[in-house]
Amino acid sequence: MSKTLVNFIEELDTNAKLLETYKANPVGTAKDYGLSEEDVKIIEDKNWDELSKRFEDLGKAPRNIRS
Amino acid sequence: MNKQGSLVVVGTGISPAGQMTILTQSYIKEADIVFMGIMNKIGENVVQKLNSNCHNLDDLYQSGKSRGITYIQMKDRIVEAVKQGQRVVAAFYGHPGVFVNPSHSAIEEVLALGLPARMLPGISAEDCLVADLGIDPAQFGCQSYEATQFLFRKYRIDPYMTQIIWQIGLAGEHTHTVLNAEHCQKGLQLLTDILLTHYPKQHQIILYEAATFPVCEPKIEKLSLIDLPSAKPSLISTLVIPALGLPDYDEDKLAKLGLTKEIVIKSRKS
Numbered sequence: 001m002s003k004t005l006v007n008f009i010e011e012l013d014t015n016a017k018l019l020e021t022y023k024a025n026p027v028g029t030a031k032d033y034g035l036s037e038e039d040v041k042i043i044e045d046k047n048w049d050e051l052s053k054r055f056e057d058l059g060k061a062p063r064n065i066r067s
Numbered sequence: 068m069n070k071q072g073s074l075v076v077v078g079t080g081i082s083p084a085g086q087m088t089i090l091t092q093s094y095i096k097e098a099d100i101v102f103m104g105i106m107n108k109i110g111e112n113v114v115q116k117l118n119s120n121c122h123n124l125d126d127l128y129q130s131g132k133s134r135g136i137t138y139i140q141m142k143d144r145i146v147e148a149v150k151q152g153q154r155v156v157a158a159f160y161g162h163p164g165v166f167v168n169p170s171h172s173a174i175e176e177v178l179a180l181g182l183p184a185r186m187l188p189g190i191s192a193e194d195c196l197v198a199d200l201g202i203d204p205a206q207f208g209c210q211s212y213e214a215t216q217f218l219f220r221k222y223r224i225d226p227y228m229t230q231i232i233w234q235i236g237l238a239g240e241h242t243h244t245v246l247n248a249e250h251c252q253k254g255l256q257l258l259t260d261i262l263l264t265h266y267p268k269q270h271q272i273i274l275y276e277a278a279t280f281p282v283c284e285p286k287i288e289k290l291s292l293i294d295l296p297s298a299k300p301s302l303i304s305t306l307v308i309p310a311l312g313l314p315d316y317d318e319d320k321l322a323k324l325g326l327t328k329e330i331v332i333k334s335r336k337s
């Protein structure tokens with residue numbers, strides 16, 4: 001079973017060895033990890049807006065309102 | 068006898084998984100119920116793997132609805148679960164006590180009920196900023212505040228201190244109803260005018276976004292102060308105005324301590 005981008009991001013954020021490997025070779029590491037072609041493309045294109053669209057909802061960030 | 072309810076408020080950090088403390092993870096695991104205000108689906112996923120009884124607070128946000136109401140409802144949900152006798156964890160992204168209203172109000176209310184409540188520290192955007200920008204808040208001292216509150220009230224800037232200005236994407240926004248950063252232009256203009264009374268036009272300032280995914284780098288946009296009004300901050304941008312440097316020694320204060328500038332400089336060197 002191919003691993004998802006969610007698995008990859010979560011593991012990168014908790015595994016120093018994988019993170020260092022990724023930093024040295026982002027696309028190769030993403031491929032070796034088993035990401036789908038579509039997800040590897042996000043890494044290759046540095047398409048962080050797409051990541052944000054998929055996984056973040058900044059409008060729902062808690063916000064301070066003591067003004 | 069009924070089980071006694073309790074509340075622990077925790078922070079999940081700015082990145083999705085790696086900035087959660089071991090103790091935070093343990094409290095999440097042990098909780099009867101977990102409420103999440105995390106806004107990052109991968110971060111939510113991490114929390115949900117630790118505890119199957121997780122509930123999102125995000126459904127309470129609605130465009131056009133005041134954040135004030137949303138936060139009271141969040142607080143009520145959290146406190147209600149404690150009243151029912153549950154061991155409750157409320158998890159917010161970053162540090163749960165930094166620029167977050169319902170975390171503090173829930174703790175106050177639970178304590179007022181005579182039940183246990185506490186907050187655990189988390190890694191905030193400012194912690195990431197110190198690391199990514201290499202700014203030590205102790206070097207020049209630091210003033211850290213919220214953009215709109217600063218604009219609305221009679222605060223004073225000390226330009227010899229680093230300024231860390233939060234919620235810059237909402238500068239001047241008073242309705243608490245918007246869910247985007249497209250209404251800050253007037254606020255940025257006013258802030259620029261104020262800053263220009265302290266700093267030169269070309270003073271280099273930084274629009275900063277810590278990486279919220281480990282695949283990317285932080286966004287560090289350097290610009291001249293004069294260009295701030297045309298900047299496009301996001302809802303997670305923080306503005307940094309580096310200090311002008313160290314101010315002169317205050318010889319009067321030194322004299323009151325029985326010191327002179329020369330003595331201080333000499334003892335620093337030896």
Ligand SMILES: C[S@@+](CC[C@H](N)C(=O)[O-])C[C@H]1O[C@@H](n2cnc3c(N)ncnc32)[C@H](O)[C@@H]1O
Nearest residue numbers: 062063064161162165166191192233234276277
């Ligand atoms: C309501 S506050 C929440 C802060 C959060 N509790 C923390 O501990 O950092 C939202 C503000 O925090 C700052 N912030 C949040 N995420 C950030 C990020 N990834 N990078 C830089 N600043 C961020 C921005 O100033 C944003 O407007």
